[in-house]
Amino acid sequence: MLKHSPIRNKKCYICGKRALSDRSRYCLTCARFAFRMKARQFPPWVVKKIWEYVRKYGYVCYYTGMALDMTDPRSPFYCVFDHWAPHDLSKIVITSALINGMKSDLSEKEFWYYVRALAHLRRNHVSVKKRKLRFWDHHYDLEEENKNILSIQTCSRPHTGICDLCSKRLKNKLFTYCPTCVKIVYRLHHEAKHLPPETIEDTLNYIRQEGFICFYTKMKLDMKDPASPWYCFLNHWKPGDVRKVVITSALINVMKGALTEDEFWYYIEALADYKDKGKPIVKKRLICWNRLVRHDRKAKFRVNS
């Protein structure tokens, strides 16, 4: 029988798998991970904490316990770093690209609050209570909109003296829309480019019937403050598909991200069950996921051989 040389038996000092070589402290997975932390220039105490976590639990999501993909940056389950509290450098955890996107600017507490509230809404039709978000930092840019809004006001629809969308009485009888509605009509025509006229008409009809109410959650949308998490956003019902565009809040727009409506609710309910009952989350293939995690290339990745 062949004897293994001691070199080949050297173990990764993080996970215990076979090390890359006699000069390497790590296996290939841990070496890549070490490289990514180096590239991000995390302070040493942060790196130490992350290694402690990996040694104890392995490469699993800090929030959901899901196994992370360590090789494919196109996978929704690819391992990414997440600021536990937004913009706070002192605690960095690992999670999947999917959960990182859903959590966005929320603290962990806020994230679970909205996951539970949304699952409750989905299952029991209990409306979601808005809670102020401490770190919310998405600001919708109104500059273009304000510059070009007049062109929409004098469009071909008959001028009846009432807003064509919400039926409010208009101050300027030559206009078609009130100052609130004109913004969304403008965005349907210009910002969400190349929408077929049928799609635009369907979206306008929804607003005529329901008002400015989120399509997914029935929450009232903010039409004034572009920095609000409840500010009205247009959302592709199915990512990239121009046939159906709905209105939702900035928050749900970010949380839904590159998911279809079905996938979004699937993960909201699965996350709530994980949090409340400890039920492991079954990964579901995402049909429109097209995000690629780009790596910082400041540090060079070298495999010692």
Ligand SMILES: [Zn+2]
């Ligand atoms: Zn390892």
Ligand SMILES: [Zn+2]
């Ligand atoms: Zn109006």
